[in-house]
Amino acid sequence: MNTEIEKLRKQLPEWVKSSVPHSSTGKVASYIPELAKASHDALGITLLNTKGEFASAGSFQMCFTMQSISKVYTLILALMDNGEDIVFSKVGMEPTGDNFNSMLKLELVRPGIPFNPFINAGAIMVSSLIHGNSQKDKSERILQFFKELANNDNLKHDEDVFHSELESGHLNRSIAYFLKGNGVLDGDVEEVLKIYFCHCSILVNCADLARMALVLACDGVDPLTGKKLIPPRFVQIAKTFMTTCGMYNASGEFAIQVGLPAKSGVSGGVLALVPGRYGIGVIGPALNDKGNSQAGIELLETISQEMKWSIF
């Protein structure tokens, strides 16, 4: 009898092939100029199970920056550094229904704390909560944490993407100054922005994302090393946000069509997990109008429906 991983290995190339054409209606992000260089039609995926068995297909070896996917793990690090009470006095728990870089709701509600940690305003706030002696120290702590989660000592920042966003990130800069002006964000705004841009620029491939997702799928333990990397309560919080806000204002549709906790980024990466079973990393740089990978979402829909993986 074929095991599930054998079935996945057999079917994946076909599923990738049928999802690739969906890229044609998407657009590679260009508001961070360096990201515009990504290959429009690329699509790759890696799935990793708790025994350490991989199934990969397409452009799975491609490297890309984590962008918003990093927000899942900076939230966890901020929770580990500060505890729940402090973090959730600075950022809310509710989806917005707005674009990821929208400022709209910051002015509509008092005291103007960001609605959740996965919109840019919330993630910038979370960056300000990371402990460390200097911006460099804080960014280094984040990178070190990500290396442990990915079990990959070679993770590094993409300096070109970092500098590209540092120069072009006017909207994020305005969000951060708005939060500071409202007395919500503490600390030096430019330093906080550097921490934020820095973790967005961490380079990964699909296998790195799959390993990082597997730790969440296993409640904070890396099943392949037995290391306890995250307290289970913080994994629970992160997975809940992934389900309610992970795909921004397309999270409801994604929950219906795919039904797995997931987080996307503007580089076209998507991290997803099947609780207790799989970590998944996807890359497909062409984005839909909500900022999620067009072909990547299509591929996850196919896999989840074929494998009957929806958690709902």
Ligand SMILES: NC(=O)CC[C@H](N)C(=O)O
């Ligand atoms: N959706 C995203 O991936 C956004 C992250 C990106 N660095 C930004 O702030 O705009």
